[in-house]
Amino acid sequence: MTVAEHEKGEVEIGIIGLGDMGLMYAKRIVKAGWKSVNVCDLPSRYEQLKVKLKDSGLNVLRDGHAVSRKSDFIIYSVEAENIDKVVAQYGPSTKVGSIVAGQTSVKEPEIRAFEKHLPEDVHIVSCHSLHGPTVDPEGQPLVMIQHRGTKEKFQLALRILSCLKSQVVVLSYSEHDRIMADTQAVTHVAFLSMGTAWKTQKQFPWETPQYVGGIENVKVHMALRIYSNKWHVYAGIAIMNPAAKIQIKQYSQSVSDLFKLMIQEKEEEFTARAGEYVFGKTRNSSREQILLSDSILDQFSLSSVPKDKRKPNSHLSLLAMADCWHSLKINPYEHMVCQTPLFRLWLGITEYLFCNSDMLDEAIHSALYSKDIRADDMEFYSATKGWAECVDIGNMVTYQRRFEDTSKFFESRFEESKKMGREMIRVIVTKTHK
Numbered sequence: 001m002t003v004a005e006h007e008k009g010e011v012e013i014g015i016i017g018l019g020d021m022g023l024m025y026a027k028r029i030v031k032a033g034w035k036s037v038n039v040c041d042l043p044s045r046y047e048q049l050k051v052k053l054k055d056s057g058l059n060v061l062r063d064g065h066a067v068s069r070k071s072d073f074i075i076y077s078v079e080a081e082n083i084d085k086v087v088a089q090y091g092p093s094t095k096v097g098s099i100v101a102g103q104t105s106v107k108e109p110e111i112r113a114f115e116k117h118l119p120e121d122v123h124i125v126s127c128h129s130l131h132g133p134t135v136d137p138e139g140q141p142l143v144m145i146q147h148r149g150t151k152e153k154f155q156l157a158l159r160i161l162s163c164l165k166s167q168v169v170v171l172s173y174s175e176h177d178r179i180m181a182d183t184q185a186v187t188h189v190a191f192l193s194m195g196t197a198w199k200t201q202k203q204f205p206w207e208t209p210q211y212v213g214g215i216e217n218v219k220v221h222m223a224l225r226i227y228s229n230k231w232h233v234y235a236g237i238a239i240m241n242p243a244a245k246i247q248i249k250q251y252s253q254s255v256s257d258l259f260k261l262m263i264q265e266k267e268e269e270f271t272a273r274a275g276e277y278v279f280g281k282t283r284n285s286s287r288e289q290i291l292l293s294d295s296i297l298d299q300f301s302l303s304s305v306p307k308d309k310r311k312p313n314s315h316l317s318l319l320a321m322a323d324c325w326h327s328l329k330i331n332p333y334e335h336m337v338c339q340t341p342l343f344r345l346w347l348g349i350t351e352y353l354f355c356n357s358d359m360l361d362e363a364i365h366s367a368l369y370s371k372d373i374r375a376d377d378m379e380f381y382s383a384t385k386g387w388a389e390c391v392d393i394g395n396m397v398t399y400q401r402r403f404e405d406t407s408k409f410f411e412s413r414f415e416e417s418k419k420m421g422r423e424m425i426r427v428i429v430t431k432t433h434k
């Protein structure tokens, strides 16, 4: 027996929270040959899970106490909102000398909960896979945080999670949260706002000539992808990460500033604000470009409107993104090591607009002079204000209400859009530069 095989037989792995991410991890760890993988969800789900997972190779236990007492590497994969409560409950049962990790998308509350509730004699090494449960983890970023613990324990955690074949990025928890605020949080607010604006207008974008083809397909599928997922993931990212509030506030301010210039038709000022910082001076530098292609993106359409019937779009959401990056002096390319699929697509379509001068001129012209698009932009402006305010106040229930309200409107197309969105992500990950 090799040393690696011996280790896989000896070390017990635990997962608390068997939702989408917890189950994806558990299955991959078992598949990689680790012999004891102890899992649980809420005690109320114990009987049902035992039946559902009887042939999975997973060791289903009643609760987090049972998992914590037996396991040498424990991952909490619960809602960010619940992390403090769950660690308070099961943390004191953690086995002496074991390693504790979390999968929540925001690390400050998670680390705070670990420091507060875990015994002194356990190690804290956390993780975060920067993709959803249906994306192949191979090659995707996996953030690893060696917070409190020896090098040996950190190496063990890395060996266990190497079964994901992800690209490991080692960060501190505060670096993680700052980068995630710059990448994920603001991206989600832009897509959420598009959804809210479409819903408010009772308009399916695929029936509208402004949202046909190319980069419009990214807007539609990624907005629907978010709305078809669980609200708590996005609420946690936006509300529980203090750095995210600053980003989101600025994004909403940029939308507001640009919208005011648009309705006043202040062409010179409006044009001057559009994108020099991110895509101008650095355009010829050696930074990696995403290089989306219109022909790739055209394949993914829900629309029956022919492309030659499309009308120009102002792309206020993208112009404002560049303006926001400029205002906060953020170079989004510096965060590419921590890209999520959505952030990659978001930066990709913003780059696409700013690096195609004809398209940019057309967008600026329609932003200033097309009355057709003005109603949409007005709703988009209101939607970003609403989302930014909701995040600033920090009320999870209001977030949930806003989210589910819009989600219902799009429900009938989730199935179809999800398939295309998944394929779109697969294609952009393999066909564009990495």
Ligand SMILES: NC(=O)C1=CN([C@@H]2O[C@H](COP(=O)(O)OP(=O)(O)OC[C@H]3O[C@@H](n4cnc5c(N)ncnc54)[C@H](OP(=O)(O)O)[C@@H]3O)[C@@H](O)[C@H]2O)C=CC1
Binding pocket: 016, 017, 018, 019, 020, 021, 022, 040, 041, 042, 043, 045, 064, 077, 078, 079, 080, 082, 086, 103, 104, 105, 106, 128, 129, 130, 131, 132, 133, 230, 232, 233, 236
């Ligand atoms: N979905 C995604 O794309 C990603 C999510 N994440 C993060 O991973 C974490 C999990 O997300 P995800 O799997 O999507 O969400 P899910 O809602 O699918 O999973 C969370 C699970 O934790 C369970 N749970 C809650 N309290 C307890 C408890 N006391 N004991 C045991 N189980 C409990 C929940 O049970 P119940 O539902 O019955 O309440 C649920 O099954 C979140 O923090 C999220 O931010 C990270 C990367 C990507």
Ligand SMILES: O=C(O)C(=O)Cc1ccc(O)cc1
Binding pocket: 104, 105, 129, 130, 131, 132, 184, 233, 340, 341, 342, 343
């Ligand atoms: O790509 C995105 O931004 C997603 O929406 C998927 C996602 C959600 C939560 C995470 O913590 C990481 C990735």
